[in-house]
Amino acid sequence: MKQITVEDLVHKFQLKVLAGENRLQNVITQSRVHRPGLEFVGHFDFFPTERVQILGRKEVTYLHKLSEEERKIRIGNIVHYHPPCFIVTSGEEGLTYLTHHCIEEGIPLLVTKQPEITSDFIPKLDAYLIKQLAEEIAIHGVCMNVSGIGVLIRGNSGVGKSETAHTLIRRGHRLVADDIIVLKKLSPQTILGTHDEKTKEFLALRSIGLMNVVRMYGRRAFQDETRITLDIHLTKWEKDALYNELEQEISYTDYMGVKIPSMEIQLQPGRDVAGLIEAAANNWYLKQQGYNAAEEFYSRIEADLEKSGTQGSSSQ
Known part of the structure; x- marks a missing residue:
């Protein structure tokens, strides 16, 4: 305890x-x-x-x-x-x-x-x-605040987590932790992500080395903690492994009994991974506000079918 x-x-x-x-x-x-x-x-x-x-x-x-x-x-x-x-x-x-x-x-x-x-x-x-008294664990990855949404970026060593984080920082988002992420369970529904003090403000980039994001990009590039909302797993590209459904089935990662929505993003040269993470964060926010793009798309299709059916009946 x-x-x-x-x-x-x-x-x-x-x-x-x-x-x-x-x-x-x-x-x-x-x-x-x-x-x-x-x-x-x-x-x-x-x-x-x-x-x-x-x-x-x-x-x-x-x-x-x-x-x-x-x-x-x-x-x-x-x-x-x-x-x-x-x-x-x-x-x-x-x-x-x-x-x-x-x-x-x-x-x-x-x-x-x-x-x-x-x-x-x-x-x-x-x-x-x-x-201070919250149950906590440490995991490997990067923690970012993207447009106000707390995001975990995970994946195997060398997959490009820190490089993706650097791109997000340059787009105006904030680093919370790199390499070691401390997760604290504040309630049965809330996980807080933060750093372990030693790595505070630091981002390690392969071929470049250790950099202090506050010294390089100012205070806006870092924040001390964030509520974790999304868990994104970066993986290597596998042909024909991506799904093209209009609405992906939600999967979850369990951290100390709290289920966090998770998704996989495959890496390939030229693919805008940072942009996809931004899209994922913004799309999640819209869903929390009650908007679902797939539902709106299907409703348009149904409305179009009904309209076509009505026109066909009237022409007979």
Whole structure:
């Protein structure tokens, strides 16, 4: 199971540590945070104790209004479960009592450097945790963002993946990763493609060598990550192996249980592979908008046949 530490959150979000400095190595394994509202009033049946606990203005205001004895009971009931940490988004004013409890129980108490709207802070923290804790694998290939569509370009070594990527970059599309692609499963329907940091911004071209696409073509040539939408497999040309049907049957590649639409593009000298990848990405986008070229073509044929039949009947 993947995990990060409380210290990682401190660095990422520049949090101030009020208590538990010696427990910043507490591990976090859950990708969603929790606001302990019901727990403060005594309901613990579904308390997710392994999640980061967020205290916003509502929670802190409620605690401030309690008597000292009642507050001691309410907070004591929660810290007893030893969550990884507490993060307060409403400022540190008046939190002496909470600091005391966290010191006693050895729980990190963190506060944002500036008061934040809790409903804005939680999505940012959730998104970070989801990415960091996501199941991931590494595959060989090139990952591109083509007209806003995340595309995997795969194939045997030397087939021309990086050269195709270079052509796409020169046409205004963006490199995400070359050689090693890190795929992260963010949800049962979502795969995120990114690089492994070492290869960030680099593209390796045979006969040319390693090149930094940002230095050569500017920031527009690269982006850090993209949602994977298409999986394209480049293969060597095989005579009579291409299909000429108007509508190709959809096939899929499974990555960590997520099925990604896939297709094969055969290579041949003079064939515009980059252009075909652009066409594939744009065609997929149109289908998501409800348009299907083959369906429109067939409807035209049917309309023409009906028209011909009607004219034939009227002439008899």
